[in-house]
Amino acid sequence: MAKEETIDTMVLGAGGGGYPAAFRLAGAGRSVVMADPIGNLGGDCLAEGCVPSKTVREASLARTWPEKYPLFGLRGTKPEIDWRRVLAHKDRVQNLRYAQHRAQIEASTLVFLKGQARILDDQKVEVTTDHGDLLRYHAKQIIVATGSRPHILPIPGAELAVTSHHFFRLGADLPFPRRLVAIGGGYIGLETASMLQNLGAEATVLEATGQILPGVDPEIARFLHEALARRLRILVDAKVTAIERGAAGDLLVRYERAGEATSIAADCVLMATGREPVVPEGMSNLGFATGEKIAVDDRLRTKHAHIYAPGDINGRSMLFHSAVYQSLVAADDILSEGRGNKTVDFQSVPFTVFTEPEVAWVGQTEAEAARENLATVASTYSYRTDTRAQIFDEDGFLKLVFDKKTGSLIGAQIAGIEAAQLIAPLALAVRSGTTAETLSYMAFPHPMISEGINHAARAVGL
Numbered sequence: 001m002a003k004e005e006t007i008d009t010m011v012l013g014a015g016g017g018g019y020p021a022a023f024r025l026a027g028a029g030r031s032v033v034m035a036d037p038i039g040n041l042g043g044d045c046l047a048e049g050c051v052p053s054k055t056v057r058e059a060s061l062a063r064t065w066p067e068k069y070p071l072f073g074l075r076g077t078k079p080e081i082d083w084r085r086v087l088a089h090k091d092r093v094q095n096l097r098y099a100q101h102r103a104q105i106e107a108s109t110l111v112f113l114k115g116q117a118r119i120l121d122d123q124k125v126e127v128t129t130d131h132g133d134l135l136r137y138h139a140k141q142i143i144v145a146t147g148s149r150p151h152i153l154p155i156p157g158a159e160l161a162v163t164s165h166h167f168f169r170l171g172a173d174l175p176f177p178r179r180l181v182a183i184g185g186g187y188i189g190l191e192t193a194s195m196l197q198n199l200g201a202e203a204t205v206l207e208a209t210g211q212i213l214p215g216v217d218p219e220i221a222r223f224l225h226e227a228l229a230r231r232l233r234i235l236v237d238a239k240v241t242a243i244e245r246g247a248a249g250d251l252l253v254r255y256e257r258a259g260e261a262t263s264i265a266a267d268c269v270l271m272a273t274g275r276e277p278v279v280p281e282g283m284s285n286l287g288f289a290t291g292e293k294i295a296v297d298d299r300l301r302t303k304h305a306h307i308y309a310p311g312d313i314n315g316r317s318m319l320f321h322s323a324v325y326q327s328l329v330a331a332d333d334i335l336s337e338g339r340g341n342k343t344v345d346f347q348s349v350p351f352t353v354f355t356e357p358e359v360a361w362v363g364q365t366e367a368e369a370a371r372e373n374l375a376t377v378a379s380t381y382s383y384r385t386d387t388r389a390q391i392f393d394e395d396g397f398l399k400l401v402f403d404k405k406t407g408s409l410i411g412a413q414i415a416g417i418e419a420a421q422l423i424a425p426l427a428l429a430v431r432s433g434t435t436a437e438t439l440s441y442m443a444f445p446h447p448m449i450s451e452g453i454n455h456a457a458r459a460v461g462l
């Protein structure tokens with residue numbers, strides 16, 4: 001029988017949804033235990049997501065610089081890739097961050113366990129540690145931040161495909177895919193196809209719906225589709241039905257398009273068809289359905305007010321920075337005993353797709369606002385008129401959407417270079433209700449694309 005200890009808060013999962021709350025609560029003097037089988041912080045974002053994928057992407061970007069050489073009057077050839085070393089650099093960055101996180105754990109008062117946790121009842125959690133110990137905790141609050149895992153299509157041959165885990169995990173040893181087929185034209189399919197093509201692969205993206213990035217502003221999706229189609233093969237309305245091993249040892253991806261069954265050969269097939277929540281064992285005892293997202297309010301409270309579920313597990317915005325924000329709001333709710341004023345403003349969480357070109361957005365589009373009968377004024381700044389974009393000969397656009405009545409920024413959509421950086425001040429503007437007037441009568445640096453924010457705001461004349 002495991003010994004039971006009484007603590008303030010138990011945290012399941014040490015990713016972006018878990019550790020910020022754990023540290024905040026421990027820093028405030030609460031007794032906190034956090035468990036994660038990875039044995040370190042960062043969750044999937046560091047283990048096989050954001051950090052490693054963006055490290056490989058930087059290698060891919062560096063390789064494309066020579067494509068601009070003639071524009072700048074330079075001569076030089078495109079570098080060859082050494083895939084093993086690209087992956088070694090990725091591992092180095094992951095290990096650097098793990099070392100940094102280890103120091104944070106050591107400097108903290110929280111108890112961190114390398115192990116798997118399961119829910120016994122609405123106040124009891126059991127952890128099986130890596131050493132086989134069974135530890136039981138009675139906690140006043142439980143934070144369930146166990147994240148998500150790749151959704152594997154239930155199709156014949158699905159086991160022949162790899163997921164982002166195989167590409168980006170620490171110590172990944174996949175051979176460089178000369179012919180990649182990505183199933184799914186969402187974030188992971190597009191980002192991975194884009195970076196691997198930049199590194200020398202032939203890449204095809206098969207998307208089941210009629211638009212890449214389904215649900216995203218069609219203007220952004222259209223721009224990105226056209227730009228990527230110059231280097232990648234992108235097929236929409238292409239529903240993958242099976243994967244087979246071909247006679248020559250390669251893989252055959254079968255899909256249906258316009259009522260016709262067809263196939264494409266590959267030496268690597270990436271399954272990038274969304275992510276599903278990882279619901280810890282025992283949650284069903286508390287009335288949560290296994291395999292389903294956990295519903296939360298804007299303070300991350302589940303239907304049991306003392307059980308919180310920040311991050312990917314609630315599916316509201318499956319992004320690292322959103323998970324961190326949610327985690328901190330959950331901690332604030334605990335510390336303030338539900339009387340604090342912190343809630344998550346999901347409207348101001350920015351989204352970015354790290355393809356080349358990048359796209360990013362925050363808040364509402366004109367169409368979304370119209371559906372809510374909100375009168376808006378919008379303004380689009382073309383990269384073609386922007387000094388920095390002209391220096392790079394890059395196309396793109398930055399669109400700002402304002403509430404006509406109040407003049408406040410309610411949304412922004414960007415497609416083109418530096419979109420991921422540019423969206424941050426716009427997220428702040430959405431969050432704080434900054435008006436077109438304020439954005440007009442202030443100055444962002446010249447000659448940087450951010451001055452487009454000033455131009456677009458001035459153009460609406462509010």
Ligand SMILES: Cc1cc2nc3c(=O)[nH]c(=O)nc-3n(C[C@H](O)[C@H](O)[C@H](O)COP(=O)(O)OP(=O)(O)OC[C@H]3O[C@@H](n4cnc5c(N)ncnc54)[C@H](O)[C@@H]3O)c2cc1C
Pocket residue numbers: 012013014015016017018035036037038042043044045046048049050051053054115116117118145146147148164168188278280281310311312313317318319320321322323354
């Ligand atoms: C390839 C890829 C690229 C991405 N790129 C980006 C990006 O560029 N920017 C961005 O913002 N987001 C990106 N994301 C999304 C981002 O990784 C997630 O949104 C983020 O990791 C969510 O954090 P989380 O804490 O909710 O979940 P996770 O990071 O999944 O962490 C959950 C943790 O819970 C642990 N756990 C699971 N079960 C248990 C249990 N029973 N007991 C204890 N612990 C448990 C897991 O080991 C894991 O460490 C990417 C994701 C992928 C897959």
Ligand SMILES: NC(=O)c1ccc[n+]([C@@H]2O[C@H](COP(=O)([O-])OP(=O)(O)OC[C@H]3O[C@@H](n4cnc5c(N)ncnc54)[C@H](O)[C@@H]3O)[C@@H](O)[C@H]2O)c1
Pocket residue numbers: 153183184185186187188189191206207208209212213214238239240241271272273274275317318319351352353354
């Ligand atoms: N830059 C970032 O912030 C970033 C990067 C990577 C991942 N992420 C997060 O991870 C999540 C998961 O990414 P993802 O790309 O796996 O999921 P996704 O939901 O973005 O895209 C999955 C795509 O697969 C398609 N699909 C489903 N079944 C199919 C079939 N049979 N044939 C062809 N296509 C099919 C869907 O229509 C969809 O477009 C994202 O939603 C995002 O929250 C974020």
